[in-house]
Amino acid sequence: MSARPRPGANRAVLAVAGLALLLGGVWLAATWPGLGSRLPGWWPAARPGSVLLDREGLAGLRTHGWWTSVAVAGPAVPALLLLWRCASRFRGGASTSLDLPSAGGAVRAGALAEALAQRTASLAGVSRCRVDITARRTRLHVRTHLWLDPDMPPAAVLGPLAALRDEAEESAAPYRIVGSVRIRSRARPAPHVR
Numbered sequence: 001m002s003a004r005p006r007p008g009a010n011r012a013v014l015a016v017a018g019l020a021l022l023l024g025g026v027w028l029a030a031t032w033p034g035l036g037s038r039l040p041g042w043w044p045a046a047r048p049g050s051v052l053l054d055r056e057g058l059a060g061l062r063t064h065g066w067w068t069s070v071a072v073a074g075p076a077v078p079a080l081l082l083l084w085r086c087a088s089r090f091r092g093g094a095s096t097s098l099d100l101p102s103a104g105g106a107v108r109a110g111a112l113a114e115a116l117a118q119r120t121a122s123l124a125g126v127s128r129c130r131v132d133i134t135a136r137r138t139r140l141h142v143r144t145h146l147w148l149d150p151d152m153p154p155a156a157v158l159g160p161l162a163a164l165r166d167e168a169e170e171s172a173a174p175y176r177i178v179g180s181v182r183i184r185s186r187a188r189p190a191p192h193v194r
Helices: 007-031 033-038 055-062 066-089 109-121 155-171
Strands: 097-099 106-108 126-136 139-148 176-185
Touching: 007 066, 055 066, 097 109, 106 109, 109 126, 109 139, 109 155, 139 155, 155 176
Parallel strands: 139 176
Antiparallel strands: 097 106, 126 139
């Protein structure tokens, strides 16, 4: 079973990376020697050969109470966000348990996917099948990948496949099934001439 991308986490990581790149670009543009003449009058001018933050400037910042918090949290927050994102990508999904309406009833998502794959593979015209299920709150996202027998039209399989999906939705009662089907056809082997 594969994990589906999490759009919120993806957007948060992209936003943090974009903000870091934006700030780096602004800093680079502001300190570029050719841009010094184009900066507004209130912008502090950098002396030739100076650094961004010298010893006196750093000592002045350390006198403020907020300096330690910002110096620690500044790099730590993006690092923790990236670590959280990496850890969420490797979270195991094979042991996901789906609660059923009967008292104490539950089924593993992997077992349900395996049962659906076996039922789908037993349909006429289907030579092979793979099913992945991802559980999200009250929804089950079912991704079905079918390989049809040679010369089998896909329309002939869609009706029984829809009936099987309705039966699966009744079995997983509190959950609503949302799915996608990918159909491939196996080519008839070409005859070999000797």
